Amino acid sequence: MAEAAGVASLRSMLDQKAPHYNSNQRSYCTDYTLKRYLHARKFDVAKAFNMLTATLAWRKDFDVESISMLKVRGNGETGKVVVRGADREGRPILFLRPGQENSKDDHDGNLKHLVYELERAVACMDELRGVGKMLVILDLQHYSMSNAPPMKTSRATLHILQDHYPERLAKFLIIDAPWLFQGFFKIISPFIDKETAAKLVFVNGKTAEAKREVLSKFVELNRLPKSIYGDLGDEEFFTADEYFRF
Template sequence: MFLFRKQTQNQGENDPSHKDAKVAELRDALGPLSGRSEKYCTDACLRRYLVARDWSIDKAKKMLEETLKWRSTYKPEEIRWRQVAHEGETGKVWRANFHDRSGRTVLIMKPALQNTSCPEDNIKHLVYLMENAILNLPEGQQQMSWLIDFTGFSLNVSISVKTARDIINILQNHYPDRLGVAFLYNPPRIFQAFWKAVRYFLDPVTFQKVKFVYPKDKESEELMKSLFDEENLPTEFGGKATLKYDHEEFSRMMIEDDAKTAKFWGVDDKLLPT
């Protein structure tokens, strides 16, 4: 799961003032907003939806309204670590403690460490981490990077194609243009069957952001070095850093971030289900 965009931006839309006017037009088309919907719909957010719909006001409005409806029922800003911590025990997906050279938040995924069989909990865990990654984006940065390590990958322990499709639908429809780049590191041949099934759910622009990289491959090494500092990049991705997932330490960090999330969205955690 590494997508977050639906269509190609019109290459003729290059005038910044024209784009700003489009953002303003979309805001007018949405009408009055309140509460969390108003908080969500920043200018940067509206711009991402416009990019995802080729700067069409009508299509971007429809997409954004569907997201606001989804957020009002799914309530991603109310998911707390205590609800999904069991999904993260093996470190199958987690937020790294470093950024790439563009300042993007980095999410690390290790499909072979899949540890549960509940699709709903898998999706909730990933949505939680997406929201957390967004919370930790530097000012002015809208995208994130993915590092996906396929060591030990097996179709028997990984998520199903259906669950992958459901995740893709959520990320493409409700987190448009959030992906900067996704590196699929050393995928085995067995992954090809899974990839062939999943790739058709990706739009062409997202597909171009997915990079296959391999160890001891000069082109792959140069690509990784161009986007990551070797001193930060874990050895399993060709870097020099020793990075081991510590569930207790990560949990402490997530609990601290939960307090930031509650403050940002104005949520009283005492009123949330335990």
């Protein structure tokens, strides 16, 4: 099915339910959004419709539009999830740094913080210019049992990324995965769809220079902090007061 025809069919199905949607739900359903859901479901309009309506219901129940920096600053104080800079294709970069965990047992708060940062990344995109995806960098230095997220939170995170932000992921770089994470990855990998799995890149070179070489293919090193093999001072990369300023 041609993309335009798919969008028209999906729009027609949505229009039948439009009276039940609030203004936020209706404004979410741009043509770009419809295209993403169609691509995610290989242009099966019925499946795309089911996926999109599930997202609309989730966004309403999760109250996505009301999540503000004031509500998430406590969880984000250490910079464990940060949107900072752009990759070589101009796509925003979402950094996940579990070694900076400060609220491991706050399941709901951590998910709200994640969604806030995902929405922040989306706000940095420019779909008119072809920038509709993000680069995700998972920094696993200092990853341990004490800061590893509970399985419940990990599965919820994966569900949100795959089911409610489809076609938003360009690449997912995993840096310095320790043996502990490899065991965790084996447990969670059955829940990762094939399209997402194909975008994973493990950065585990034997030397710092080897890792820098891999990372530089995706992002200029002056956009990465020194703590993850870049050239940017760590305080230049993130301070809570600067990041969450009003």
